[in-house]
Amino acid sequence: MSFHYKDIVPWGRSFDEYLDMFNLSEDDLARDIVDVGGGPAAFNSGMHQRDAPIISVDPIYQYSEAELRQRIQETYKDIITQAFGNRDKFVWTRFASVGELVAFRRQTMETFCQDFETGRQQGRYVVAALPNLPFPDRHFDLVLSAHLLFFYSANRDLAFHLDAVRELLRIGTEVRIFPLVDVNNSFSTFVLPVIRELKKDGIDSSVEGVPYHLQKTGNQMLRLWRSGLTQLPFLDRFQTSPAACISSDP
Numbered sequence: 205m206s207f208h209y210k211d212i213v214p215w216g217r218s219f220d221e222y223l224d225m226f227n228l229s230e231d232d233l234a235r236d237i238v239d240v241g242g243g244p245a246a247f248n249s250g251m252h253q254r255d256a257p258i259i260s261v262d263p264i265y266q267y268s269e270a271e272l273r274q275r276i277q278e279t280y281k282d283i284i285t286q287a288f289g290n291r292d293k294f295v296w297t298r299f300a301s302v303g304e305l306v307a308f309r310r311q312t313m314e315t316f317c318q319d320f321e322t323g324r325q326q327g328r329y330v331v332a333a334l335p336n337l338p339f340p341d342r343h344f345d346l347v348l349s350a351h352l353l354f355f356y357s358a359n360r361d362l363a364f365h366l367d368a369v370r371e372l373l374r375i376g377t378e379v380r381i382f383p384l385v386d387v388n389n390s391f392s393t394f395v396l397p398v399i400r401e402l403k404k405d406g407i408d409s410s411v412e413g414v415p416y417h418l419q420k421t422g423n424q425m426l427r428l429w430r431s432g433l434t435q436l437p438f439l440d441r442f443q444t445s446p447a448a449c450i451s452s453d454p
């Protein structure tokens with residue numbers, strides 16, 4: 205059995221899962237962050253609880269809390285059924301079973317729902333969609349995007365991915381995208397073309413392992429930044445040119 209989604213579904217991870225998916229350090233959390241395709245995740249709420257500035261962007265933020273609850277509810281049965289049929293595609297260490305995973309997701313999305321109306325009034329949840337975001341150039345220090353690009357490779361083509369990643373790079377200094385595999389654990393065929401095309405625009409990148417491991421092959425993120433940016437803290441770790449860290453297709 206394979207996962208199949210007619211379109212991108214609202215489904216949300218927790219603050220701690222975000223830390224692991226993007227390998228976020230305390231220094232990272234002090235940066236000006238935007239989460240694009242934030243959906244019903246609890247990252248925004250967690251950042252707000254820490255009094256850290258955060259903006260999440262998603263077209264679904266046009267809906268009310270009640271409408272979002274309804275949409276999440278409608279998505280539930282299909283996702284759970286598909287997750288159960290595809291349970292061999294996951295590593296069952298973070299969660300012991302599909303049941304535990306589902307209970308955790310429910311709790312996480314409840315955290316989002318309870319924060320949403322207040323957060324929207326405070327400007328923390330912004331209605332917008334890639335590839336056109338309503339922010340000036342380099343407005344953010346760190347741009348995150350999870351379970352949207354590459355993950356939904358069956359639903360969006362390469363042209364969309366290129367336009368979207370260029371837009372993420374326009375609004376921020378550094379971009380991190382997780383995961384690099386699609387819903388069925390295949391390394392997205394768009395990752396290497398995106399890396400190669402953006403290299404021509406003067407964008408450096410690295411594929412990096414992260415602590416988050418739920419999909420069997422889904423424990424890598426793509427990091428992108430403009431060539432010549434030497435003040436990014438993580439660059440110290442590279443012994444050679446950052447571009448040399450681009451892995452080959454796993």
Ligand SMILES: C[S@@+](CC[C@H](N)C(=O)[O-])C[C@H]1O[C@@H](n2cnc3c(N)ncnc32)[C@H](O)[C@@H]1O
Nearest residue numbers: 212214215216217241242243245333334350351
């Ligand atoms: C599976 S959810 C992921 C939520 C969260 N990032 C996470 O990892 O838990 C994907 C989200 O992407 C949003 N989305 C779909 N198309 C988008 C676009 N063009 N621009 C921004 N977000 C989009 C969907 O509305 C959905 O909420």
